[in-house]
Amino acid sequence: MTVVHSEHSAVPAGEVEVVLDLRASTLSLSGAAQYAELWNQLESALLGQSLRTGAPYQWSSHFGDITVEIVRLAPGVTVTHENTRFDVVAVRERATLSYRCATCAELGKETYGPFVCRGCADAGRRDRVCDEHVVILDGALITACPLHRPECGECRQPATFRCAGPRCRTKTAWCDAHRVAHPEDPDTDYCPSCYQLVFPVCEHSGCNGVGTMACDIVDGSGHPCGRQACTRHALRWQVFGHERTGLGLCKQHHAALRGTAPVELMRQIVSTAARRSDDFRTPRLVSFGHNLRNTGHRQLAVDYRSIYEQLRRLRDDCEGSGDRHVAGALRRADAGWQRELAALVGTAEEGERLLARLRLLVEQQDGRRGPEIAAALRLVEFKAPRVRNGVTERRGILFIDLPAPLRGLFIGAKGVNVARYRTELGVDVKFEGDRSRR
Template sequence: MTTAPTAAPDSQVDVVLDLRHWPTPTDGQEALVGLWQQLEPALHAKPLAAGSTHVWESESGRITVEIMRVDARLERANADTHFAIAAVRQRSALVYRCAVCERGNRSGYGSFRCRGCADAGRPDRICVDHAVVLDGALLPSCADHRPSCRGCARTAVFWCSGRDCRATVAWCAEHRRRHPQDPDTDYCPDCYDHAFPVCERPGCQAVGTARCDWLDPAGHSCGRSACTRHAHRWQVFGYERVGIGLCRQHHQVHSLTADEILWQICGTAGRRRGQRMPSLAAFGHNLRTARHVELAVDYRSIRARLSSLHTRLSAMPPSPALRAVERAAPDWDRQLEDLMGTAQQGEVLVERLRALVRELDHRFGAELAAGLTLAEYKPPRPPEFGGGLWVRVPEHLIGKFIGPQGSRIKDYTARLGLKVDLHGRRRTSR
């Protein structure tokens, strides 16, 4: 430890006293001045240079004086020379002593506290030489309280960093599983299998990074894992979001009922932090890709099914899915109101389309117009989407409505100023 006494402003020589090997305490200014008065005469008549050292030794110990600065006009020191002690180096006071060192009649700095000793009501501390620190976490203990392996009671050598252990459970070397890339991270067998599961595909030993999110009626996920090569993603939240992971058993979404689709989407959204619930239009898109074509544009029915899902979830213990559905319900109601207003605009456009059909097709126009109904209308969203009108026509009149090489439907589109298409045909990108 270095202390800095106040130096005289008119000093001719500045020195540093090194008392680390001097046993006699020199606390306080009076003790320091008294010691200096004994040392100073030995410097008289000696040439002094900055950076030089002078040592006094006795049976008691050793004192070293380091010359820091010398006035250029001073040739040799004498009794009239003004010295100033710029700093004093002393041994640090040992506040926390190592209990193990003290039992061996030694002194060591107790920088650590043993958790086992603290739990036993003993305030003992241990030094760095006697502390036991296992790999994986800075949790020191003394030799008496060194952790044992949870799996076999052998001496533990590391703390598991896995999801379940969270660096609070110790394991021996036999149960150690190394991280594939990070040499400083270790796992117990169970946590390793959870963090790096093997791909479910038979014969594939790659790490299964994509877990199956399929939910059973109680809300429990499947949990099977697949590697990036064999994983399936159901993109129900948009292309920019991670979709629902599905295993080989559950990836056939085309066989799902509409209610199962809504449950899988809402249940997964509720389990993911920060995942927004899809809009009614997005639910319609997902239903359409799963071959529920008619329901995909019946937004009243979609909203009613979501209400039924809320009723079912309310009868079960509180869950993230229930909370997510309740948060999204006001938005769905507003969306339904907007969609119903859009549908009224679509009906106006369909009536104009009926008039065009009667005008352009003198033979089948009246029959086509009578069977023409609105499926869905999407207003233009410049500049990326020019809008669209999807309609239904009787099956036996589809060819008449489209015309040779699509000439009729292209003419309707040009005259109406809006894309006209049949409901159920594959839609182009929006």
């Protein structure tokens, strides 16, 4: 009597344990019943056969070759009899391919296809790709079959890499003719346009340095100029104070700065402040005045009421043109500017009062040229005294301007005249541009 065990049976109990090898056949069995049926057809050929471990017994059929290998014999069992009990402890079969390479199938081969082609998937096909035929371009682990190999985004030749730049973001493929390597990372490549964005060339003639600073000046539609300069040739307009990064300027806009209208200068400052982080505060009115003074608009620089009115009109213009970002920044800053303006108006009036007293003192000091010097005096700015906890930390400062030929007469021998003015007025008197101004 013969007992057949499948691979899921309990511990074998037969006298002979065998392994059934079906790999050379085309048979595909499932379930213990089908294996038992096959064994019933094979066992008669083993009757009377000498048995020894490791010895294979082979049958040829129209399904292909079938082999039985003895792996264990009970003591004393040497020849097969009708009552010999066999246990099939394992079955060797060809692996069943769940995913087959479509390209290999066209060539008459059957190969495992672990990779999915995005182009096939988009077309509603479930074709797979094997290791040999899969197409993976440099720069991204995106798989494709040979039929859907990406083309170069420029010349339509077969692509070889995916651009890592800010425009392509590995979505666009390119050929080697349009490959620009990262200057330090050999595993990263760009198309020419993305490379120019990431590593722009300095605008300075003859300089091959990377333009790390872009010009911040915007046109009427809000688009930045974008010309780039390296750190050696970078030009900046320090509109936000020395502790914060100012506006980047190209050579063209740097040269045109002093000829730009005041309202346009203020628009550029506000536009840059609005483009930066939310906690980047819009400059105060005095900062606008300082920047206007440095660009040649001296009279407007001390007229804070006019500066504020121009900013209000600028906000209305931005709202009308749909530039909500800049309009919002101007709207948020308005309450602070109104409080600042209230304080500045009183300070400006005090400056005018001090200037009038100074002119009288100058006329009295030099009767012959005094009227000429007094008439030429111009108020730049008055800074009120800085008082903290009832203690004056800094005296008030009256900044004035005077033509250079008259300055010596105003100061007097060894500074005697200007010293008297300071004593009489109770404030420091300084010329515009004095290094100790701040």
